[in-house]
Amino acid sequence: MTVAPAACTTRSQRPRIFVGVPIFAEVLQALAADFEVVAPCGTDTPADWSGPALAAAMAGCDGAFVAGTVPVDAALIAACPTLRAVCTMAVGYNNIDVAACTAAGVLVSNAPDVLTETTADFGFALMMAAARRIAEGEHYLRAGRWKHWRYDLLAGADVHGATLGILGMGRIGQAIARRGAAGFGMPVVYHNRSRLPEATEAALGARWVDKDTLLRTADHLVIVVPYSASSHHLIGAAELACMKPTATLTNVARGGVVDDAALADALARGVIASAGLDVFEGEPAVHPALLQVPNVVLTPHIASASLRTRRAMADLAVRNLRAVFGLGEEAGRPPTALNPEVLARVG
Structure with a gap:
């Protein structure tokens, strides 16, 4: 060689x-x-x-x-x-x-x-980890804090039957929609620059909505849009404020689509319940504030890994x-x- x-x-x-x-x-x-x-x-x-x-x-x-x-x-x-x-x-x-x-x-x-299904698997897993507070639970256990049963111990949000919101309905977005609708009985709403054909929507069990409606109605929002100048900070403080306080946000798209500083602040103040992030602005650097909030699952850009x-x-x-x-x-x-x-x- x-x-x-x-x-x-x-x-x-x-x-x-x-x-x-x-x-x-x-x-x-x-x-x-x-x-x-x-x-x-x-x-x-x-x-x-x-x-x-x-x-x-x-x-x-x-x-x-x-x-x-x-x-x-x-x-x-x-x-x-x-x-x-x-x-x-x-x-x-x-x-x-x-x-x-x-x-x-x-x-x-x-x-x-070639990476569509693997990335969709990971995105769905990251969303579930955020919803069910899996990372928080592991840290709690490893720190030796688990002493007693409590009815509300690390109680999170259900995934089955909850509304799945998808921002960006390309190959990966559609694969995530299939998992949610078919596997977890989730109503699926999505926003995309262009609407999918009606037959595709029907097959996915997905409904197009405008961006504001997506933010207001999603219990679990998954972001899979490509990064460009037009999608920079597509989700910032104003958008996070539109979401339910019980909602989760998962980003397996690209760093920069989400304003990481605004997200860290929203998580700290309870504007939304939790988040799962595989991508970051300026990665491999991670915004220091994200490392300080417990209600976020952080992974090092490994969705296709x-x-x-x-x-x-x-x-x-x-x-x-x-x-x-x-x-x-x-x-x-x-x-x-x-x-x-x-x-x-x-x-």
């Missing part, structure tokens, strides 16, 4: 692929079968890339295998004129300036679909890279291209 430890320095006949995140050894081996691989992170050494360091590491490379932790902006694209493809193993791609890539003729792909799913995400990024460079059955047709209009220029 040809895996260079640092930046590209010599030229071979094969395209050079920069791997900017630690990844499975088998994935590196699969890439090395077709490419010259530059993998400074290897399988277990995360890197906090700065602009200059990343540009230096990627210099002379033709493709990049990244995840949500690798920032690909216009300056990086300009500094890497040989770059032809940026393929992320994540479904979210707000770390990639797609417009800049498109202008430079760089193909961008992400990894939708089953081994099978993470491998499938990585494999999809490899498929996209191979297709961009004319390899395999999908040659010239990257399966999940975000800007396929550049294919004529990179082919």
Whole structure:
């Protein structure tokens, strides 16, 4: 296997692929079968890339295998004129300036679909943990505070039969809706930029409502919208004030969709009952106030983290890279291209 430890320095006949995140050894081996691989992170050494360091590491490379932790902006694209493809193993791609890539003729792909069910499982589990105060209960027990039975000891909210609200009804939102309606008998209300077809709503047992109605009626609100400038702080102090004091909020979307400071304040003051968060503004940093309130379940962006799913995400990024460079059955047709209009220029 040809895996260079640092930046590209010599030229071979094969395209050079920069791997900017630690990844499975088998994935590196699969890439090395077709490419010259530059993998400074290897399988277990995360890197906090700065602009200059990343540009230096990627210099002379033709493709990049990244995840949500690798920032690909216009300056990086300009500094890497040989770059032809940026393929992320994540479904979210707000770390990639797609417009800049498109202008430079760089193909961008992400990894939708393969993580839908795993992320929906986790989102539902996080919502249940918040509703039933599971993290609080574990901390209470571990601290040796459990001495007696009480009728109200860590009493939370029921999930079965409660109203499930979903903000963002894409693939993952629909998968969460199916779990709630079919498995827990939950009435489902949702808000999305565009309404689903009536047949899809009927199959999901879901009803479209405006955002204000969603906030007022949901017993358990799950957020699964993509991050963009228009969704920044989509849920802030004003929105939280519209929710029921018994409601829970779960965010498995992206940090920045929820105003973390406002949420911490709302949790501390009992504006809502509890929350479950897998994503944060400025992650891996977490707003200090969120660490001080007991009624929130915090996890480190692991909603898609089953081994099978993470491998499938990585494999999809490899498929996209191979297709961009004319390899395999999908040659010239990257399966999940975000800007396929550049294919004529990179082919």
